[in-house]
Amino acid sequence: QRPTSTLSPQPSQTGASQLKLQLPLSAESISRNFTTKMPEKRIAPTIESAADFELKLPGFLNKNKTLALLLDYDGTLAPIADNPKKTVMPIATEVILNKLAKHPNVFLAVISGRGIRDVQGRVGINGIMYAGNHGIEIESEDGSRHDYQLPVEVQENYTHLVKELRANVEKNNAWVEDKRVSLTYHYRDTPVDIKESQKQVAIKIIEAHGFRANQAHEAIEAKPPVNWHKGEAARFILKHKFGENWADEIKVIFAGDDTTDEDAMRLLQGLGKSFRISTDPEIQTFADFRLARQDLVSDLLKWISDAYGV
Numbered sequence: 001q002r003p004t005s006t007l008s009p010q011p012s013q014t015g016a017s018q019l020k021l022q023l024p025l026s027a028e029s030i031s032r033n034f035t036t037k038m039p040e041k042r043i044a045p046t047i048e049s050a051a052d053f054e055l056k057l058p059g060f061l062n063k064n065k066t067l068a069l070l071l072d073y074d075g076t077l078a079p080i081a082d083n084p085k086k087t088v089m090p091i092a093t094e095v096i097l098n099k100l101a102k103h104p105n106v107f108l109a110v111i112s113g114r115g116i117r118d119v120q121g122r123v124g125i126n127g128i129m130y131a132g133n134h135g136i137e138i139e140s141e142d143g144s145r146h147d148y149q150l151p152v153e154v155q156e157n158y159t160h161l162v163k164e165l166r167a168n169v170e171k172n173n174a175w176v177e178d179k180r181v182s183l184t185y186h187y188r189d190t191p192v193d194i195k196e197s198q199k200q201v202a203i204k205i206i207e208a209h210g211f212r213a214n215q216a217h218e219a220i221e222a223k224p225p226v227n228w229h230k231g232e233a234a235r236f237i238l239k240h241k242f243g244e245n246w247a248d249e250i251k252v253i254f255a256g257d258d259t260t261d262e263d264a265m266r267l268l269q270g271l272g273k274s275f276r277i278s279t280d281p282e283i284q285t286f287a288d289f290r291l292a293r294q295d296l297v298s299d300l301l302k303w304i305s306d307a308y309g310v
C-alpha cells in the first residue's frame with residue numbers, strides 16, 4: 001500500500017507555539033532570512049526571445065547541480081483554450097519535458113489549479129511529482145500522497161458553495177468546475193452585456209461561503225480560506241525532496257501565468273528564479289522575469305535541456 005501523509009497546518013492557523021518549527025536550519029539560511037527584504041510586486045524584466053534566457057541569466061544553469069523545475073499547466077505548459085477539456089501541450093514542449101523528466105539532475109513537478117488526476121492525465125508523464133487543486137493534493141513520483149487536510153467546516157461550506165453557485169449563476173453559458181476541494185467558475189461564453197454583473201454575483205456567493213475569489217482567465221478560482229497555496233506546496237515539495245536546506249543545495253525554476261502562481265513566485269523570491277507569463281508589459285509580479293508570450297516556455301525548456309546536455 002502506498003504511503004499517505006496529511007500536511008500540517010501553518011503557524012497562522014495553529015498559534016505561535018508552532019513557529020519554532022518553521023526556523024531554517026543552516027546558518028546561511030538564517031542569515032538570508034534576516035537580511036532579505038519583504039518581497040514586493042513590481043514590473044519585472046522581460047524575456048522576449050530564446051536568446052534572452054542566457055543573456056539575462058548568464059551561468060545560472062549548471063549541469064552538475066540539480067535543478068528543480070516547477071511548472072504550472074494551463075497558460076504555461078499548454079496555451080489557454082476556450083474550454084479546459086481542449087488544452088494540449090505543444091509537441092516541442094512535450095518532447096523536451098519527457099526528456100528532462102528522465103535526466104538524473106533534473107527534478108520535475110507540475111503544480112496546477114486543476115484536480116490532480118486531471119492534470120496528471122493531461123501532462124501524461126509518469127515518475128514526476130504533481131500537485132493539484134492549487135497544492136491541496138500532492139502526489140510523489142512513487143504515488144505516495146501528501147494531502148492538505150481541510151477543516152470539516154470548510155469542506156461543508158464547499159458543498160453548499162457548489163450548490164448555491166449552480167442554482168444562481170450557472171446560466172448564460174457560465175458553468176462551475178467542481179474539483180472536490182476548490183472550484184473554478186467559468187464565464188468566458190457569457191454574453192458581454194451581463195458578464196460582469198453575473199461574475200460579481202458569483203464572487204459575492206464565493207466570499208459569503210468564506211472562500212477566496214481569485215481572478216483567472218475568463219474565470220474565478222474559488223479557493224479555501226487556509227494558509228495553503230501553490231507557494232506552500234512548492235516549498236513542501238522542495239523540502240520533501242531535498243531536505244530543509246534545499247535552497248543551499250539546488251537551483252530552482254518556477255514558471256506560471258496566473259494570479260494563483262504569484263504565491264509560489266513570492267515564496268521563491270531570492271531562492272530560485274521565477275517567470276510570469278503575461279502579454280501585459282505593465283503587470284505587477286513577484287516573479288524575477290516576465291515571459292512575454294506562452295510559446296517562450298518551450299524556449300525556456302530548450303535553454304535548460306541544452307545546458308543539461310539532454
Ligand SMILES: O=P(O)(O)OC[C@H]1O[C@H](O[C@H]2O[C@H](CO)[C@@H](O)[C@H](O)[C@H]2O)[C@H](O)[C@@H](O)[C@@H]1O
Nearest residue numbers: 073074080081082083084112113114216217219
Ligand atoms: O494552475 P493551472 O494549471 O494554470 O490551472 C488553472 C486553471 O486552469 C483551467 O482554467 C483555465 O484554463 C482553461 C483552459 O485553457 C481556460 O478555458 C480557462 O478560462 C482558464 O481559467 C482549469 O479549468 C481550472 O480548473 C484551473 O484551476
